[in-house]
Amino acid sequence: MQTDWMVVLEFLPALLSGALITIQITVFGLVGGVVLGGIAGLMRAFGGPVLNLIAFTYIEIIRGTPIVVQVMFLYFALPVLAEVRIDPMSAAILAILINAGAYIAEIVRGALLSIGRGLSEAGLALGLPRWKVLLYIVGPLAFRRLIPPLGNQFIVSLKDTSLFIVIGVGELTRTGQEIMASNFRAVEIWSAVAVIYLIMTGTLSLILRMIERRMRIL
Amino acid sequence: MSIIQFQKTSKHFGTLKVLDEVDLAIEQGEVVVLVGPSGSGKSTLLRCINGLERITSGDLIVDGLSVTGGSSQLRQIRQEAGMVFQQFNLFPQLTALENVAFGPRKVRGASLKEAEQQARELLVKVGLVEKASQYPAELSGGQQQRVAIARALAIKPRVMLFDEPTSALDPELKQEVLTVMRDLAREGMTMVVVTHEMNFAKQVGTRLIFMEHGTIAVDGNPVDVIDHPPNQRMKEFLQRVE
Ligand SMILES: Nc1ncnc2c1ncn2[C@@H]1O[C@H](COP(=O)(O)OP(=O)(O)OP(=O)(O)O)[C@@H](O)[C@H]1O
Ligand SMILES: [Mg+2]
Numbered sequence: 001m002q003t004d005w006m007v008v009l010e011f012l013p014a015l016l017s018g019a020l021i022t023i024q025i026t027v028f029g030l031v032g033g034v035v036l037g038g039i040a041g042l043m044r045a046f047g048g049p050v051l052n053l054i055a056f057t058y059i060e061i062i063r064g065t066p067i068v069v070q071v072m073f074l075y076f077a078l079p080v081l082a083e084v085r086i087d088p089m090s091a092a093i094l095a096i097l098i099n100a101g102a103y104i105a106e107i108v109r110g111a112l113l114s115i116g117r118g119l120s121e122a123g124l125a126l127g128l129p130r131w132k133v134l135l136y137i138v139g140p141l142a143f144r145r146l147i148p149p150l151g152n153q154f155i156v157s158l159k160d161t162s163l164f165i166v167i168g169v170g171e172l173t174r175t176g177q178e179i180m181a182s183n184f185r186a187v188e189i190w191s192a193v194a195v196i197y198l199i200m201t202g203t204l205s206l207i208l209r210m211i212e213r214r215m216r217i218l
Numbered sequence: 219m220s221i222i223q224f225q226k227t228s229k230h231f232g233t234l235k236v237l238d239e240v241d242l243a244i245e246q247g248e249v250v251v252l253v254g255p256s257g258s259g260k261s262t263l264l265r266c267i268n269g270l271e272r273i274t275s276g277d278l279i280v281d282g283l284s285v286t287g288g289s290s291q292l293r294q295i296r297q298e299a300g301m302v303f304q305q306f307n308l309f310p311q312l313t314a315l316e317n318v319a320f321g322p323r324k325v326r327g328a329s330l331k332e333a334e335q336q337a338r339e340l341l342v343k344v345g346l347v348e349k350a351s352q353y354p355a356e357l358s359g360g361q362q363q364r365v366a367i368a369r370a371l372a373i374k375p376r377v378m379l380f381d382e383p384t385s386a387l388d389p390e391l392k393q394e395v396l397t398v399m400r401d402l403a404r405e406g407m408t409m410v411v412v413t414h415e416m417n418f419a420k421q422v423g424t425r426l427i428f429m430e431h432g433t434i435a436v437d438g439n440p441v442d443v444i445d446h447p448p449n450q451r452m453k454e455f456l457q458r459v460e
Contacts, residue, residue: 122307122366125268126321126373127297129289136324140311 007185008192015189018175019196025089025171026158029096033157034150036097037104044109046134055105062102068163071095075167092164092171100157107149111142144215151208155201162197172196219282221246221377221408222267226276229262229432236262238432239276244410246376249403251419251440252412254429255455260412263429264379267410268299281376297325300370304382306362308354314341314365315350321373333372340368344398360391364398371402378402380411414459416444428452 008015043055062070075091078084086094115138123133162173170178176193180186220243229237236259244250252260265271266278269285269292278285281298308317318337322328328336341347344364354362363383370378380399384392396418403409403422413419419426419440426443428436436443436452447453 116307118303118305118307119309121270122301122303122309122369125270125296125301126369127293127325128321129293132324136320137309144311 018172022171025092025161028093032097033100036101040105041108045112059102088167088169092169111145115141223279228275230274249409250425251423258429259432299377300375301379306366318368344368359387360394363395377408
């Protein structure tokens with residue numbers, strides 16, 4: 001079969017607008033995911049038994065189920081259960097938020113607990129309240145150790161958005177699929193889709209590498 | 219009134235009794251050296267004074283405040299009782315100067331200028347002003363411990379607590395830390411020091427306490443009790459550390 005790379009040019013605008021939706025889902029989802037994961041991670045590391053159990057349950061449920069099932073649940077099951085209808089885009093963002101949040105929580109917890117107890121005690125011994133020890137000592141140190149695994153999760157979440165093809169969000173993979181269905185140019189279209197994903201993940205990697213280099217891991 | 223007063227103070231970890239109804243009064247200006255076998259409760263006794271360990275029963279009064287009080291009272295006590303740790307525990311992301319200025323800045327709310335000025339003076343005092351802008355990882359163990367002493371002094375405590383401050387150091391680095399401590403004692407600082415340095419105890423200590431199973435077994439003048447241990451187990455202990 002003859003390949004015709006010109007079709008890529010023809011459909012590039014459509015693919016790029018799909019990529020834009022992918023980026024939107026990823027960015028909004030991850031901003032929320034970092035907040036949720038930060039809170040759940042703090043609950044795991046320093047919360048009492050009740051807060052710890054709540055966070056633990058959330059994390060285990062999310063990590064124990066596939067993200068496709070999670071988004072299907074949000075989009076199809078939730079309306080039945082709670083009579084709240086959400087549009088596919090919101091369901092997608094929410095799925096990334098909840099899913100990444102669980103993994104980020106474990107990353108945050110690990111980073112917080114990796115900071116030796118001696119440093120907190122040194123802060124407390126100066127007469128600092130616990131929250132200031134967290135804010136000025138443990139937090140900044142944990143943050144440095146957070147960046148590499150967090151970057152990894154960002155890339156995983158970006159690629160996970162392709163699974164939302166199942167609820168019909170017009171992100172990059174779905175766009176590729178639709179174009180394919182009309183012209184059957186599998187090689188050209190899927191190559192183009194792959195390259196666009198690589199550009200997005202590559203850019204993300206580069207940014208993270210730069211941040212990492214700026215911050216000494218202590 | 220005594221600056222530190224243990225009143226039938228007990229501390230349990232679960233079912234393990236680590237301090238057993240300790241009665242002890244420490245007066246201002248005393249340099250109390252605390253010795254005893256591993257696990258006898260020396261660190262625990264020290265850490266109860268600044269509330270890093272909460273006591274189980276009895277009472278413990280530091281500078282007129284009970285360690286059984288709420289968290290703001292505990293923070294007040296900690297500002298009166300500075301602590302130096304075996305592992306230094308300097309904040310690795312801060313320079314020596316920033317480590318020393320940290321307490322005044324974040325606890326007492328001092329201005330940056332004021333805190334750094336004071337920190338510089340303290341670094342002069344411990345002989346490290348030329349290392350002000352180095353990070354802890356760039357300092358030797360002895361230098362780190364001297365910065366840690368300066369950091370504890372920066373909050374202007376009335377008592378200094380030392381938990382084996384030279385145990386993690388090579389022999390040739392121990393002296394520089396002991397010298398700083400000796401100067402501090404000479405200035406009249408009240409000190410409670412857990413250490414195995416018997417020469418320091420004899421030369422600087424005004425009082426020596428030998429602990430055993432969470433109780434005070436011997437309490438006396440350092441020179442007297444080291445040269446003539448009043449109890450067989452202390453005699454054996456001294457033979458082992460020397
Ligand atoms: N956080 C803790 N939880 C449980 N047990 C503890 C804890 N801290 C100390 N202990 C126990 O309490 C006892 C006394 O400990 P402590 O650290 O006060 O002894 P020490 O006299 O300082 O000994 P060393 O010379 O080894 O430092 C030990 O048996 C120790 O295992
Ligand atoms: Mg100890």
